[in-house]
Amino acid sequence: MAKRRVSLKDLAAELNISISTVSRALKNHPEISPELTRKVQELARARNYTPNPLAMGLLRQETRMIGVIVPDLVTHFFSSVISGIEYVAKENGYYILISSSSESYEKEVESVKNLLNTRVEGLIVCLSQETRTFDHFDVLINNEIPLVFFDRVCRTDEVPSVVADNAEAARQVTRHFYENGCRRIAYINGPEQLSISKLRYEGYLQGLHDCRLPFDEELVARCNLSPEDASVATRKLLCLKNHPDAIFGINDTVIFAAMREIKQFGLNIPNDIALVGFTGEFHSTVVDPSLTAVTHPTFEMGQEAARLFFERIQHPTAPPQQIEMKTSLVIRNSSKKE
Amino acid sequence: MAKRRVSLKDLAAELNISISTVSRALKNHPEISPELTRKVQELARARNYTPNPLAMGLLRQETRMIGVIVPDLVTHFFSSVISGIEYVAKENGYYILISSSSESYEKEVESVKNLLNTRVEGLIVCLSQETRTFDHFDVLINNEIPLVFFDRVCRTDEVPSVVADNAEAARQVTRHFYENGCRRIAYINGPEQLSISKLRYEGYLQGLHDCRLPFDEELVARCNLSPEDASVATRKLLCLKNHPDAIFGINDTVIFAAMREIKQFGLNIPNDIALVGFTGEFHSTVVDPSLTAVTHPTFEMGQEAARLFFERIQHPTAPPQQIEMKTSLVIRNSSKKE
DNA sequence: TGATACTTCGCAAAGCTTTGCACGACCAAA
DNA sequence: TTTGGTCGTGCAAAGCTTTGCGAAGTATCA
Missing domain, CATH: 3.40.50.2300 (Response regulator)
Structure with a gap:
């Protein structure tokens, strides 16, 4: 078991002040005196404090994670698209959780369920080749959870997507x-x-x-x-x-x-x-x-998919775009x- | 913004019982009467309740996530190893967070930092080709946070690793x-x-x-x-x-x-x-x-790396193994x- | 009827952060 | 001396789950 990382509470205890004061000092809140602010920030740096994303996630109801489901990880096309997704995700301070469906419908359904249970903020998906029905995406659509398809798509009237021409x-x-x-x-x-x-x-x-x-x-x-x-x-x-x-x-x-x-x-x-x-x-x-x-x-398709995803985060109910990428x-x- | 998902609190309110009772009923605690247990479980299913991993993570100090850093995602070797890691991770109910270093030392250092801040439970890493110094792994080693290298390795006396012969x-x-x-x-x-x-x-x-x-x-x-x-x-x-x-x-x-x-x-x-x-x-x-x-x-190398990782979770201080995979x-x- | 023993459940704390509100201290003005 | 204001800080709740402990209720026995 890894040791607990330092929390606001630890810093507060060490300085004999309250947690809220530490929290405010760290974000330069004007109501905290300059010296105290400095002292707190110094200690935080020394103790290597970083906010706990779990706590933040709980508070803000966000995890900064995108679920990505692809038929496989190994095919160049998919790994390259993933690369593009990862690039844009990183720019936005998000991480991607990758799940491979192995071209299996069942595993795809399973992946959707599991990723949602993990509280990803949404999904970017390329359908498995077995997939013929699409009800497993109802949950996303009905609850306005961002969803983007790429390459192998469906329900394009409801879900934004990126495809080739x-x-x-x-x-x-x-x-x-x-x-x-x-x-x-x-x-x-x-x-x-x-x-x-x-x-x-x-x-x-x-x-x-x-x-x-x-x-x-x-x-x-x-x-x-x-x-x-x-x-x-x-x-x-x-x-x-x-x-x-x-x-x-x-x-x-x-x-x-x-x-x-x-x-x-x-x-x-x-x-x-x-x-x-x-x-x-x-x-x-x-x-x-x-x-x-x-x-x-391919890389650009991934980037576009991720951009579409972030637009979806902003405007979950906007009419879905379909982006057609020019091939040559x-x-x-x-x-x-x- | 996606709607909040149902929590124990919601279920408790609907049934007019306390949160703890709901929690216990869901895991068939013997202290809860059979009928109540049944009622709770039915409602949970109906409302599609799943425990919030953020809350669990906070409580248990675990995130069930593995950080994976590779030089790139696109090369077949890496995507295939990742595939193997993902396979074993999934078996163990873990997800992987992938970060690409783009063969850059700086990005590798950055990735280590960011992934740790995300509270992954440990890291599986293939070094970037620029990497000549290895201090950025000190934090992991000193704090007994699981770390496994594959293919391009270092500090093998301290860190378990998977390599080819x-x-x-x-x-x-x-x-x-x-x-x-x-x-x-x-x-x-x-x-x-x-x-x-x-x-x-x-x-x-x-x-x-x-x-x-x-x-x-x-x-x-x-x-x-x-x-x-x-x-x-x-x-x-x-x-x-x-x-x-x-x-x-x-x-x-x-x-x-x-x-x-x-x-x-x-x-x-x-x-x-x-x-x-x-x-x-x-x-x-x-x-x-x-x-x-x-x-x-390659796939097996990924699997071995993941297995080594889980051993590390179990026994963080055991002497580090080095697994040499037979090539042909x-x-x-x-x-x-x- | 009073006491004892179960059965069945709720309270509260811990894990971590943010933030509205309140409180105390201190100073100046009336 | 009292009132009003400002400044600096702490309390507590919310977000969600688990679990030790205490409490309420019922049943049994003397």
Whole structure:
């Protein structure tokens, strides 16, 4: 057990004055005489006094903590967003409590409950891929507890959120493929309930339409976001009697898995199959061929999410904003046919 | 401002009984009659009562929070270790407060101070690469506040720690190079003050000695752990009149930067230069050629660190353990000369 | 009926901080 | 001498929970 830290009471006892006087002296209250103020502040420094946040929290009903729930901590996208959240939180004197849902609905529900019990002042959440119902956020919404979603969102009419320009980005990717001579453009999608899946899929469709390419159902594969499942989905595409000449993957996990699969299949990237991913990873540049990718401003997404959160703290009932972050298509070698 | 949550006082008022009775009823105290107990518990459930951790913290002098300080959140190694810490923390009903030092000594000192002021029960730390002095941990040690280091450690005679078998792993890498025909084996080291730099360097030297290879000072480059600096270090090696035929990089950031640099230089991996990294990344398999690497059990390192932490909570003055985790050299294509 | 023994509960303190209000002391004016 | 004011400080409550101890009430026994 760590020793008790010094409290106002300790200082008061040592100086033979009351606790309230110490408290006031420390914040330079004008009603306390200058010498006493000086004496108190000196002692406080010497004893290394800092106010107890638990007591303050109890008094002010605030904990200066933000709960953050992400599907996992390890994926570059999430750790980078968290980094952005942490940055803004720190600026505001807040800490973040991180909980990983492991892409599990149940754990997500559990995390919401536990974090609220810990009295965080609100939550910043990216939904798990299993999550199809959203009642576990009712408590937050009904009680006006700040809540912000990012990337994988829901209930955007009630909850502020930060997302990428998913549809537009996917549309551009499709057109980029077309301009590079691809005609059978495949798309590996994520779970249908995820907002990013829907929107990127829509963008893909729009892109096809822009280029007057026919929609071919067999060119759309679906997977959960694990590397294994992505590999399966890729193989399915590769085994078509007429395999695609381009594959667009919903995120980096998927596209890296696809890349490996295609190589093992003995096909050339980009000549046999062009490849574009949706990612923010620096690894795009280190794979071979280097990966053309829609690049997220991940750190900035985290910052925006945190800003939205603090706005929410200020104005809990303001109409929810949705911030759409501009992505950019960084063209590298995986999509340039010779 | 979020509404106040229900407290014992609210429940007591609603039932017209005293707070203490409610408190006891909720924990099935035998002195409370069965019916009253039932009634109280029902109401508590209905009103969604959970004890206020601030009040409990104040009372018991515990916050059930662990401060975690890492150089950054984004690198796979750290996010994966954090993941392991979080896992064990959750098992024990603890949360982690994460603070990033951004590889800065000052921010590390700041983080230690701030986290302690937040009344975390202790700290799990990986030193920043700038850190050369360690007085900022005195407060913890003198006050018996639990502290655990991982990976980049110091004061191991006083503080428990979790590290990889750095020297042994580096030695094996060097021998592996030798067995694959490499004779001019270079090493890109990190900042000298880091324990991992020292130990891996020692292992490298031992490996050379084992293989009766001469030590050549110009084959040792140093960099801070940024990709940019790693690139510079690599170029220096490549520009030697007699460039190395193997490069061993202290971590993944370094080795991926080196890989890129070598390719740009027009040299072939592994035939011109073999490459081995020190990493836990799944990306090793997706780069081309796939990267031979010393693989850390990163998640497990986090778990061990957390376990050590909880032991420390139990026995703050027990002699500090140092846990050395076994790494394994996973041989892929980047080190196989034809 | 009075005393004893349980059963069932409430009071209050501790853990820490802030802050409105009151109180004592001292001085000046009436 | 009394009143009114100013200045410096302390009291106490609130925010929430746990728990030792005391008290009220009921039942049992002599």
